[in-house]
Amino acid sequence: MKFTKMHGLGNDFVVVNEKTVPTDVLDLAVKVCDRNFGVGADGLVYILPSEIADFQMRIFNSDGTEAEQCGNAIRCVAKYIYDYQLTAATEINLETKAGIQAVSLTVVDSKVTAVRVNMGSPILEGEKVPTIFNENPVIEKEIMIDGTSLCFTAVSMGNPHAVIFVDTIENHFVKGLGPIIEKHEYFPRKTNVEFVEILNQSEVNMHVWERGCGETLACGTGACATAVAAYLTGRTGPSVTVRLKGGDLFIEWDQEQNVVYMTGPSTVVFTGTWLL
Numbered sequence: 001m002k003f004t005k006m007h008g009l010g011n012d013f014v015v016v017n018e019k020t021v022p023t024d025v026l027d028l029a030v031k032v033c034d035r036n037f038g039v040g041a042d043g044l045v046y047i048l049p050s051e052i053a054d055f056q057m058r059i060f061n062s063d064g065t066e067a068e069q070c071g072n073a074i075r076c077v078a079k080y081i082y083d084y085q086l087t088a089a090t091e092i093n094l095e096t097k098a099g100i101q102a103v104s105l106t107v108v109d110s111k112v113t114a115v116r117v118n119m120g121s122p123i124l125e126g127e128k129v130p131t132i133f134n135e136n137p138v139i140e141k142e143i144m145i146d147g148t149s150l151c152f153t154a155v156s157m158g159n160p161h162a163v164i165f166v167d168t169i170e171n172h173f174v175k176g177l178g179p180i181i182e183k184h185e186y187f188p189r190k191t192n193v194e195f196v197e198i199l200n201q202s203e204v205n206m207h208v209w210e211r212g213c214g215e216t217l218a219c220g221t222g223a224c225a226t227a228v229a230a231y232l233t234g235r236t237g238p239s240v241t242v243r244l245k246g247g248d249l250f251i252e253w254d255q256e257q258n259v260v261y262m263t264g265p266s267t268v269v270f271t272g273t274w275l276l
């Protein structure tokens with residue numbers, strides 16, 4: 001199986017362009033993503049034909065679960081499609097489990113320098129994120145973890161996110177609290193967990209524990225959920241630069257259209273052939 005290793009700000013993927021996914025795709029994702037016995041990645045991403053858009057993208061976490069959406073992977077897929085000349089267009093529609101994402105590529109000297117993605121409308125009804133709460137939105141909800149009281153705001157970008165604002169992001173938050181919150185009973189389909197420090201009205205720091213793959217250097221849907229939660233709770237304006245361990249994403253929540261735009265880079269690292 002031929003693959004291209006790519007990343008969006010260090011959130012890395014094995015990208016495969018096929019007609020269909022294999023029946024054992026979940027097991028394959030675990031094997032391919034293994035950083036000792038496989039290629040090593042946060043996820044396995046398939047580019048597939050689509051009946052309703054230019055292409056379809058499916059994303060499988062390194063634990064073998066399929067996610068509804070992946071912002072960093074969408075930027076990688078869009079660059080892949082342009083670089084491998086699967087299209088000459090710089091405006092691409094991608095079908096995902098979360099809907100159809102309109103992607104626009106910035107190309108300079110035939111190189112993709114930036115990718116801007118319409119990530120759709122944030123889903124804020126508690127039961128649709130999903131959480132066990134029926135408020136709409138679920139804002140600053142208390143959650144007790146080993147005696148520590150935290151507050152989360154729940155946002156779905158097609159996949160669930162629990163956004164937690166803190167004064168300073170302590171090291172033990174992500175790897176210590178992240179996995180417990182990921183699997184907490186408040187989240188019927190588990191959740192991604194974002195720890196966020198507000199820097200000013202248009203900049204935040206964010207570290208993320210991702211559902212199904214653990215701490216990553218960046219999370220595109222997480223950055224979108226962070227921007228939505230920060231504006232909802234009056235901490236920032238509707239457009240923010242989200243500073244992640246792997247780099248920066250620029251997020252705009254367009255209030256007229258009620259859609260979230262994400263702009264950032266994507267990088268090809270190497271190509272290879274999977275032999276197992």
Ligand SMILES: N[C@H](CCC[C@H](N)C(=O)O)C(=O)O
Pocket residue numbers: 011059061066067068069070071072073159160192210211212213216218219220221222
């Ligand atoms: N682990 C996530 C999927 C990948 C999302 C992230 N890598 C992004 O860039 O949005 C989940 O299970 O919802």
